Every structure is written in structure tokens, then in C-alpha cells.
Amino acid sequence: MSINHEQLTEFLVEAKKNTYAAQGDEASVQPLLNGSKQLEYRRGDYFYRDIYFGYGFFIGQETIEFENQQIWSMVYSGGVMMSNAVRDIIDPIYKFLRRALKQVDTNSIYRGPNHYQEDAYLYENEYEGTLEDFHGKEIIILDGDKVYELRYNGGIIR
Helix, strand or coil: CCCCHHHHHHHHHHHHHCCHHHHHHHHCECCCCCCEEEEEEEECCEEEEEEEEECCEEEEEEEEEECCEEEEEEEEEEEECCCCCCHHHHHHHHHHHHHHHCCCECCECCCCCCEEEECCEEEEEEEEEECCEEEEEEEEEECCEEEEEEEEEEEECC
């Protein structure tokens, strides 16, 4: 199967903007796996699914199907750095994260932009590779302290 990278990139950005970045956990459909959150987005022959477990620290996988065949995937893990953090601390960090992730575009397709700042929050995303094979890390700094980190990697399924 020949993959149209431009169409895949445009769909991936559209799917990311319309799932977690837009609604967070509220976007979850009935999950296939117990204890998980599952986000889905479909347009034409493309289908995006993001399944993850956890909240303060979470682990997940995004996949894209084209014509019912898996063609792309990304795995990720990370979360808030404080192991004893409560929702009152975590929630504002993740609200900022969703605003940063809403900035995703066809140049920074894996998570969010390279740099995004809002008030005391700073989001940074560094990655290497291409749609075919990539890896990266994103962090959030609040008032000079790193409060969140996530690592990810993925690519075209062959």
C-alpha cells in the first residue's frame, strides 16, 4: 500500500486538534480496554484512535488506519513530575497542555509546537526524525520548575 504522506499529516493534525486537545478526557468513547480512555476521530477512509491509561502518569498509543489497515502509530508515556500531586495541582497543568497541543500543525505533527508560552507556563517540544520514524520529548515548566515530561516515538508501520 502506498501512503500519501501529505494526506496522512493533514489528517493527523486534524484528529489531534479534535480529540484530547479539544476536550481532554471528556472526548473518551466507550473504551475497548478496561481502565483506559479512548479517543477516536474519523474522516473518510482515515480513522484515528488514542488509547491511554493513567492520569498523573500515563501511558498510551495513537494509531491511524487507512482503509481499515493500520499505517501509523505513536507510543508515549509521561506526566506530572510530582508523584504525590493531587488533581488540584494536575488539572491546571493539563489544561495548559491541551492549549499547547491545540497549536499542533503540519510542521510539528507529533505533539505540540516547539515552543509555547502562556503566563507562568512554558511548553517545549523537541523531536527528531520524520513521519516514517521519529522520537521526541515534551516538557512543561511552571515558574522555572519542570512540572511535566512526556517521551514519545513512532512512525509508519511496515
